[in-house]
Amino acid sequence: MSKAMMEMVKQHTECDDQLNRCEVALHKGDMASAGRNFRLFSEELDLHFGLEENKLFPAFEKATGMTSGPTVVMRGEHAEIRSLRDEAYAAIEANQAEVALAAIDTLNVLIQQHNVKEENVLYPMCGGSIPNLDAVLGFGSTCCGSCS
Template sequence: MSQAMMSLVKQHQECDDQLNRVEAALHKADLSSAGRNFRLFDEQLEHHFRLEEERLFPAFEKATGMTNGPTVVMRGEHAEIRQLRDQAMDEVEQGQIESALATIDTLNVLIQQHNVKEENILYPMCGGSVPNLMSVLGMGGCGGACSCAA
């Protein structure tokens, strides 16, 4: 697996870990910690989704010509994940611990299924199709600040 793909997988793991912190705080009825950790989870998740939606997916579509393939499915799943994330965040903010835990359980399952598809299907396809993947993702030498990442 390329360094670029390993970086994306690491982001998956970091999001999972952060969501687990939210769940642990909720089990302790620590709404302050749960809210703080949920905001961090939200930031990590959005950063990861934007990286995929704005850089990886368009580069894959351009390289392969597949505009109605796996990236469409992944974008749809991103939308479902965002919807559940928003619901869980509302429940945390309203102090609805049991509802939030149930929503987070569903969110965890959806995210895990999504990540398996990306890590085992889409990422390998991208790794074999997209030239200069580190630069495309803004992880190359210039950090994406120049035209080499475009």
């Protein structure tokens, strides 16, 4: 697996960890900590989805010519995840821990199913299709031209 794909998987793990911290705080009734952790999760999620939607998916579509394939499915799932994320965040902001926990339970399931598809299907396809993948995603070393 390329450096870029390993980094994308690492981002999945970091998002999962942050969401779990939020869930622990909710179970403890620590709404302030839950809110902080959820905001961090949300920021990490947005950065990850942005990288996929703005760089990875377009590069895959260009390299393969598949514009109505797996990337369409992943974008749709991103929208579902964002919607559930917003629902959970609204519950946290309203100090409704039980409602937030229910939304996070569903969110966790959806995210795990989504990540399995990306990590086992889409990412390997990307790794085999996109030239200079590390550089495309900004994870590779780039040379300004003066290197030899």
